[in-house]
Amino acid sequence: MTPDGERRIPEATVSRLPIYYRSLLELSDREVATISSERLAEMAGVNAAKVRKDLSFLGSYGTRGVGYDVTYLLHEVSRELGLTEDRPVAIVGVGNLGSALANYKGFAARGFRIVGLFDSDPSKQGEMLAGLTVRPMDAIADVAKEDGIAIGIIAVPASEAQRVADLLVEAGVRSILNFAPVVISVPEGVSLRKVDLAIELQILSFYQQRREAGTPEFSSSHT
Amino acid sequence: MTPDGERRIPEATVSRLPIYYRSLLELSDREVATISSERLAEMAGVNAAKVRKDLSFLGSYGTRGVGYDVTYLLHEVSRELGLTEDRPVAIVGVGNLGSALANYKGFAARGFRIVGLFDSDPSKQGEMLAGLTVRPMDAIADVAKEDGIAIGIIAVPASEAQRVADLLVEAGVRSILNFAPVVISVPEGVSLRKVDLAIELQILSFYQQRREAGTPEFSSSHT
DNA sequence: ATGAGCTTGTGACTGAATTCTCAAAGTCAC
DNA sequence: GTGACTTTGAGAATTCAGTCACAAGCTCAT
Incomplete structure (x- = not known):
């Protein structure tokens, strides 16, 4: 209060x-x-x-x-949490991870509707995935205009991640979830969160290392 | 010091x-x-x-x-970080996410060797994935004994996650990375980290909601 | 060898997050 | 209605994390 x-x-x-x-x-x-x-x-x-x-x-x-x-x-x-609003999600990069995310039931189950799949690889463009056609990168702006992308998910290799982030921001996307193992920067007013799978393993490795080193009072739940 | x-x-x-x-x-x-x-x-x-x-x-x-x-x-x-040691990784659950993780190059690139893939679904057992055969759950203990599982990745549905965690712990695994959208508990001395994709989107949704609500001083980088 | 110019390492400070504690406010049995 | 019991809400105390500021220590030009 x-x-x-x-x-x-x-x-x-x-x-x-x-x-x-x-x-x-x-x-x-x-x-x-x-x-x-x-x-x-x-x-x-x-x-x-x-x-x-x-x-x-x-x-x-x-x-x-x-x-x-x-x-x-x-x-x-x-x-x-703003879950009463519709939050259209776009996934950029439909490699292993991107496709898994596109098919992930948990998003739909929690009200996040996927409205666009994008990839720079021409051989993937046109492919159907989770009921959507994979489109080229430059279609991001169009989809953003038509459907209004609330959240952009970056699932491309590290080398492309910053470029994709720039594209998303330019298209007006103000929330970004980055899966690429690289630090990217966005302007003020854009929220950025990251998920790095290798980092999680490394953190676990640290604590395991500590336990093995004979420090006995190391324990659980590093969240 | x-x-x-x-x-x-x-x-x-x-x-x-x-x-x-x-x-x-x-x-x-x-x-x-x-x-x-x-x-x-x-x-x-x-x-x-x-x-x-x-x-x-x-x-x-x-x-x-x-x-x-x-x-x-x-x-x-x-x-x-303990990266000079070999840290064999096991993935339990080879659905969308599990297979993506199995094929993810980033793990190998950072020295995490995947030594076991497990799934309770008999139709998936025997399948080859990323050079490994998918084995039934009860093979976890065997692989743990032979290869020594340092880290267990849980990529099963929420309803199975706690059971899988128990299996891993019983097999001697002391580091667990949980992708299932559910809170699981492990005994003292076991490290647990979680990655929840829907939660990340919800957090982004919160900040977007705040910006839309007209609070202008909300900005970037919620990590 | 001396002084100008960097950059680290850390003690002091500030702020955020967590935990403790208990008065306030409710329910329910009688 | 009264007293025993439960549970919240929030101030106080504590712990943890982040930032500031600067002395100490190094290089290099002269």
């Missing part, structure tokens, strides 16, 4: 909201009416105090002595 | 080491001999003070007035 109109939600909280969202969806499916921070925390793999603090940034949606109304909280979290 | 034998490296630093590692590899390829924190920071997309602090946790490997010796630093970072 800050004085200004919109509440400021800490970044760490934002990154946990989708986990609560998923837990709430499950509870909703199971027709559970109310949930305590304690049990929600257990489902989300965090502690109860964190759940309460996180949710308190959205507003006072709980009832003391009772817990949170699942349906109501689900609705509020969903609204906060 | 803490009094105890092993230095304690902050989690945030650990998660950046692989990025420095990648940058150093590139510099090494380009036969650059020394690098300043300033330029390394630029490559890694962070600021120079952070690079210096991060590297100082590994030891004093720089030379004032000069910078860091690329080859030497590369070696040290690599050792710290």
